[in-house]
Every structure is written in C-alpha cells, then in structure tokens.
Amino acid sequence: MREREAGQRAEDQVAAEAGLAVTHEAAAGVARGVEPDPVSQGFAAIDWSLPWFAQFAARGRRWQQAALTGYADLLAAMNADAAQLQQTTGRGQRLAFIAQDDLPAGAAYEAHIASTGCVPTRHNLHDFFNGSMWFAFPRIKAALNARQSAELDLLGVGPTRGGVRDMLTLFDENAVLFACADPSLGAALRGFDWQTLLVARRAAWRRGCEVRCFGHALLEKLIAPFKGCTGHAWIVDVPAAYFEWDSAARDAWLDEAVAAALLDTDALTSRMFAPLPVLGIPGWWPDNESPTFYDDTSVFRAGRRQR
Incomplete structure (x- = not known):
C-alpha cells in the first residue's frame, strides 16, 4: 500500500492540473439544490468524439456506462473483457482488475500486478483510463510492468523511485x-x-x-x-x-x-x-x-x- 501511495504522489505531480468538466445534468442538479456526485460527474464528462478519446471509444462507452452504474459494475465490465481477450501482465500472469482495497497491506503496486496479474483499480477517471490502456496497448503496458517490477526486485521500495522507474512512470x-x-x-x-x-x-x-x-x-x-x-x-x-x-x-x-x-x-x-x-x-x-x-x-x- 505504501508503494501505491508513493506512486500516487508521483502521479499527482503529473496530473496536478487535472479537472472535471461540469455536465449539463450536474449543473441542473446544483440548480435544484442537489450536490453533484463528483465520480459520476467525471465519467459523464468523457466526450468520445474528441480525438484523444475517440481511439478508445468502442470499449470506452461500455465501460463508461458501467462506471456510471457503480464501482462493482465497472470492475465486472473490465474483468469480462480481460477474460475474453486473455491479456497478461509483465510476468505472464493473466490480467484481472481488483478493488483498490484488495491490494494487500505493504504490497508494492507494480510488483503485485506482475506477480498476480491483478491491477488494483479505484472508481475514478485516472484508473478508468489506466485500465483502458491495458487493452489499447497491452504489450506496452506489460513491458512497463515488467521493467517496473524488475527495478523493484533490484532496488526495493525506497524513498525515491530512481531514474529508470521515474522514466517508466x-x-x-x-x-x-x-x-x-x-x-x-x-x-x-x-x-x-x-x-x-x-x-x-x-x-x-x-x-x-x-x-x-x-x-x-x-x-x-x-x-x-x-x-x-x-x-x-x-x-x-x-x-x-x-x-x-x-x-x-x-x-x-x-x-x-x-x-x-x-x-x-x-x-x-x-x-x-x-x-x-x-x-x-x-x-x-x-x-x-x-x-x-x-x-x-x-x-x-x-x-x-x-x-
């Protein structure tokens, strides 16, 4: 868990400017005095016609609807696709997606993915797009995971990630x-x-x-x-x-x-x-x-x- 938290801090530096667009539905909710759900608001904001999203639209639209229904539905949709396509992670383990809370305490995020094939996934846009890349570019994702886990084997989990892991991240x-x-x-x-x-x-x-x-x-x-x-x-x-x-x-x-x-x-x-x-x-x-x-x-x- 400490490794995922450290990784998240690195991710947060990269994604510091990230924002969520307000949808018309959310704006209407505010007008009625209803506090918008930030998770649903985020998933609803994906515009698949935009060029940076269009390449992932076929699978993305299905996952988007699942995510809007709930966390369990999103994981189920991701795992159904993983089972059908038989993707693997960095050490040849069959790809699957698990809830973030199922990452064992003290486990290194990348090492856990490499050794078990299970990708800890939160109900948010960040991990939604991360999951999408396992299907859009499965070999690249597996290569990144293989190199990350190899660096962890070599250097362990320390206060800094090191130059190679920084580049991979x-x-x-x-x-x-x-x-x-x-x-x-x-x-x-x-x-x-x-x-x-x-x-x-x-x-x-x-x-x-x-x-x-x-x-x-x-x-x-x-x-x-x-x-x-x-x-x-x-x-x-x-x-x-x-x-x-x-x-x-x-x-x-x-x-x-x-x-x-x-x-x-x-x-x-x-x-x-x-x-x-x-x-x-x-x-x-x-x-x-x-x-x-x-x-x-x-x-x-x-x-x-x-x-």
Whole structure:
C-alpha cells in the first residue's frame, strides 16, 4: 500500500492540473439544490468524439456506462473483457482488475500486478483510463510492468523511485506515441521547431506523422483541455505503409514496436521524450487553425535550441 501511495504522489505531480468538466445534468442538479456526485460527474464528462478519446471509444462507452452504474459494475465490465481477450501482465500472469482495497497491506503496486496479474483499480477517471490502456496497448503496458517490477526486485521500495522507474512512470502517466515516417518531422519535434512541425508542414499530419495518446493521467487532464496541456512524446519511426493501414493495425504495430524498445533499452531516461503541447496537434483543437495560436511562447517554448 505504501508503494501505491508513493506512486500516487508521483502521479499527482503529473496530473496536478487535472479537472472535471461540469455536465449539463450536474449543473441542473446544483440548480435544484442537489450536490453533484463528483465520480459520476467525471465519467459523464468523457466526450468520445474528441480525438484523444475517440481511439478508445468502442470499449470506452461500455465501460463508461458501467462506471456510471457503480464501482462493482465497472470492475465486472473490465474483468469480462480481460477474460475474453486473455491479456497478461509483465510476468505472464493473466490480467484481472481488483478493488483498490484488495491490494494487500505493504504490497508494492507494480510488483503485485506482475506477480498476480491483478491491477488494483479505484472508481475514478485516472484508473478508468489506466485500465483502458491495458487493452489499447497491452504489450506496452506489460513491458512497463515488467521493467517496473524488475527495478523493484533490484532496488526495493525506497524513498525515491530512481531514474529508470521515474522514466517508466512518466511514460505510463503522460506519454503520447508520435508515429513518424518522415525523419525531418521527428527532428522538428526534438528541436522544438513548432513552426515547421505544426504550421509549415501541417499538411504532412496523418500522412507522414500522427499521435496516439497513451498516458492515463494525460487523458484525465484532457477531460478539461487547456492550451498548456503537454504530453511526453515518444518518437516511433514507422514505415511509410503505416499510413495506409487501418487504426487497429497501426495500434498493433506501435504496441509491438514500443514494447520491444522499452524491454531492450538498458538506459531509460526522461531525456528520451520530447514535449508536445497536445492542443497544438493539427485537427485536434479548432483554435490552432490560426497560425497565431503557436505564437504563445509560454506554451510553444524554444526549449533546448536556446541552450
């Protein structure tokens, strides 16, 4: 439990700006003098038409309805899907979801998942999106769990998580997958060259590059999107044919390639990421149709090019 609490503090730093949008139903309840239920309010606020949620909508809508019914219903829906698809965690254990209170006292969260296959899950948006990633990118989630549990075996649970575990947590919480078939676009992202990536080469999006959200804390923040909301981009070189595939085939390719990279790379550090303000992604936010959207240097920073 101490490990989950320590992990939650790290998650809270990543998700500090997270907010819940007020639904029309909740607003009506306030007008009648009824205090809105913050849990239901949060799940009801998911708009599956938005690009960062749309990729998970098919399963997400079912889980959303279960979550609005109750905690037990959400766990039942998640476990039904896990049983059908036979997903596994970092050490090959069959994936399942348990109530947070069922995590044994003193057990390390990641180690428990690796050894038992059981993911402690709360009735909130954060863990809802975490569960979703076990199905959207199961190999990546299993690879993260394998590396986290291996680090725990090596170093134990201490007052700090260490550089590798910090990187893995950052990936799990806030990563976006930047799939790129044109090396110049990846170079523009690494170089903070926003004008090239998001303005001059705007037409290359969805033909030479695209983004898939992964971090569950990032998705939670995007319930109430704000201009400065930034993901940690993991750049993935993909073949040109990638952009001819359907969404499921793309996700499967990314899942396998990124999982292999996480397992095969010894020196994992946070410097492997490139910051990407997600509302700047072409087609993701109406305001970015105007080039002046990118003139805000508090969001689209010069970064390492100035150092």
